Amino acid sequence: MGSVELDSKPTGRRWRLHQSAMVVLWVVVSLTIWAGLHWHIRRLSMRKAEEGLVSMCDERARMLQDRFAVSVNHVHALAILVSTFHYQKEPPALDQETFADYTARTAFERPLLSGVAYAQRVVHAQRELFETQQGWVIQTMKRDPSPVQDEYAPVIYSQETVSYIEALDMMSGEEDRENIIRARATGKAVLTSPFRLLGSNHLGVVLTFPVYRVDLSPDVAEEERVEATAGYLGGAFDVESLVENLLSQLAGNPEIIVKVYDVTNASEPLIMYGPDLPDGFPSPSHISMLDFGDPFRRHNMVCRYSKKPSVPLSAITTPSGVFVICMLVGYIVYAAWNRYDIVKEDCRKMGVLKKQAEAADVAKSQFLATVSHEIRTPMNGVLGMLDMLLDTRLNETQQEYAQTAQVCGKALISLINEVLDRAKIEAGKLELETVPFDLRSILDDVISLFSAKSPEKCIELAVYVSDDVPEVLLGDPGRFRQIITNLVGNSIKFTEQGHIFVQVHMTDHSKLIAEQKPDPNINGYNDDSISTPSSVSANADFDTLSGYEAADTRNTWENFKQFLLLSSHSTENGLAHNSNSEPVTLVVSVEDTGIGIPLHAQSRVFTPFMQADSSTSRNYGGTGIGLSISKCLVELMGGQIWFVSRPQIGSTFTFNAMLQRCERNGAEEIKKDAFDILPSCFRGFHAILVDKRPVRAVVTKYHLQRLGISVEIVGTVDLGISAWTAEKRKMLSGSKRRCIFLVESDSFGGKNGSFSLDQILERSCNGSTLDLSKLFILATSEPEKKKFPGLSENAFITKPLKASTVASRLQLRLGVDLQHSNKNGNNSEGPSLHGLLVGKKILVVDDNRVNLRVAAGTLKKYGAEVKCVESGKDALALLQVPHKFDACFMDVQMPEMDGFEATRQIRLIEKKANEKVKRTGDSETKDDEMAGMDWHLPVLAMTADVIQATYEECIKCGMDGYVSKPFEEKQLYQAVAKLLAPADS
């Protein structure tokens, strides 16, 4: 774990740095967005305000202008009025009274003008005349009599509101004088610059309009205009009240400040209207030009907001909202990223841990394998030594101790082998062989392995292989045997009475049966009436092998019969599947009537080192690894293993395995090699079997049939005897069938009134019914034999049944000559070394005299005629063709010429001889025996190191095999048997 964290540290720190940088960046970006948005919205609102201002300002300016224009027009009209009625009427139709009256009544037309007055142009020459006409003296603005001037402009008519200016010379005021001169020169209305008006003290301008005596065309020269000037009409504009009045009529007045300037002199604008306040704050302002009709003067209007424009609320809320959203999004991304990172890191850690765990698992398996192997080696030494110790002279106690040690050692070795197997399977190193083997003989082996145990416990052990299972199968016999041995061993361990029954069927049939009869009470679940042990021991007769109830009710006689029917049926049509190497699936079941598996333990039966409970191992021993190995092996064979178990009644383990049907030729080969070929001497025998249990009878029949004996099954001894007499009659009438009579030991003295043994014995004494020598009793255990004191030991066939033991029993009793009936080729019980070597002439080559002597002694013991030489050269000298040796044993390491070289030389000589024979052979086919033979002397290497490389070298230089030095009987036999034909051939 430590290493895992260490690995992630630097990247983690960098990541964290990276992370905080990202956070800061994101916040900055969000703030920027906020600011940008805020600014944007403010700008928008500002522009809107500006636009509003512009429109308001323009509106005001226009209105002002319009009002002004209206007033000016009216003054113009007045001017025309004066001109019309004062000058073009003779006498003038106008006087002061009329003028005042008229102007007062038309004052509503000129709301902007405080008053109007008319001043007549008077040149100095006419002054006196004028003064006298009017009756007053022309006065200046300061109300002094006017000094002498070139001309005068005394007011003659005035509106009542301004009557105080009557008789004042307008030319005396600076502003007015300028105005008058400009007005009469242009013929248009002119304005003064703003000034404080007399009377109201408001800022105002004076409007002056010229009145001509005649109507002038617009393009008249200036002098003419001056000449034609009759007088001037003037009025004072009260601009201040004018604008105020105007603004008060408009909505939104208080929001903006309006200022009106006279900007005739651009650098020095004169204020005409407006509060004289400094601009306290920056505010958008707008300037609108005003045209009051006087081309000489320019005016404009400046508008601005009276209050600082407030920042709109949305300029704060919207960006804030966006900011919050940004932050949230950022947080989500951050959290997701963090989460992703954590998960990724976790994933990585998991990966590392997983790898570690896997490595540990592999290491464990390897460790187990290695340790087991390492233990096995010295254990073999220990066991070997114990063997030797037991062979020495020991007193009884010592013998017992040593034997115990040996038994324990063997148990340990087998346990280690199992552990090794399991470890190998787990590491995937176990590979199955595919070799031809005979299933039936393997089952026989397994049975014989346990035959010592089963009678001890009064258990009936039986094997049945369905007829349609091929004789020779391709597969891994060792592993197959291991599975069955495990299962049977297990069953034996937990079974005290009853039977253990191994069956092998082809898969199709068992499936059929299984489908036909689904068992609702499988494994004892929902089983209300689980039989108590007492009811079992009461021997309620079930239709099983031993009469005890079995867990899997599918194995009772009813079903078994169906199997038999099906299998016999398929063997009848069996020639159909003759094709080679066809895959077959076998179903093997091992049924016992033991203590069963407790329900709570059934789920972990196949878990290694798990037994039903801890007390089990105390009572029954074992490690609990066997079943798990079996499971693994079955799975390797492409099958499955399962079981049906009912506590106190028993268990049935069943597995299927994929094997291959073997081709015929292969079958022939394996038959030769197989050690225990069944004798064929019982072919044509007929057996009458008395057995009340059909299942058991079928098993017995199966074994007998393997020996070639035809079987007739009868239920009771009575029926058996009648069948026997029938057979006898047939024999009398010429049938050559030899008959035997087999009786199950429990068939006698039954309640059915059948014969007791004594009765039979009596009868056989009469010679009429039974030939006692043909009677066999099938006994399950030794004690049963004592029930039949009258019979010799040979009459018993002890269970478990095995074809070969049955054969040997029959042979003993009937005295059939095995060898004799074996003439047709099948070597039965292995011919001995003696048989092979007797009478043979053998050359032994070894430079070591001791070895030579020992080898010679050994071979001599087996009846061979031995010649010894001490070097390769001597051997060559002896082996010049023709010679009479049957074989040569050659030491490999010799001085001068070693075994390999010597053999090469021998082969060379033989080759020459053979070629010579061929060349001359046809012409000289005399009765010279040697000539017809192909020379090939079997040469066997003798060597101390039996390694593959040496073997290959032996073969390479022409040797036929090798034996280890010093000789081992079995190996010597194997090597010699391949090369030498039996002595008598």
Added chain:
Amino acid sequence: MASTQIKAQLNDLLNSMFAMDFLDEQFKQLQMLEDGSCPGFISEVITIFCDDAERILSLITELLSKPVVDFEKVDAYVHQLKGSSSSVGAKRVALVCIKFRNVCQENDKEGCMATLYEIRREFDELNKKFRTMLQLEQQIQALDSKR
């Protein structure tokens, strides 16, 4: 009476030799051979073995005493000795021979000398026991033939 006593003595001797690993399974095989056709087989083999071993040991001693040792030759001799001793079932001698060969293959003269001494000691012991054994057997034969 005497015969059975001597037989018991012989048996004890053999048992002790087996127990002390002087002899192994192979010797039993030889005994089984003698039971059969060829009488005097064991004594013959033992005699050959002892003479042979004596010869080889003296040869090796000679080779090793030379200033320049031909280890290959020594090795060949030791191999021969090993072969014959394992044939006879002289376990301890054979074991020391294996050791000798290992040392010899390393061209370790000192080691060779030491091991040679070891072999010599083992062989002498065995030789002594063999001689006693043969004497006993002769006595038995003599007694048997008298009867």
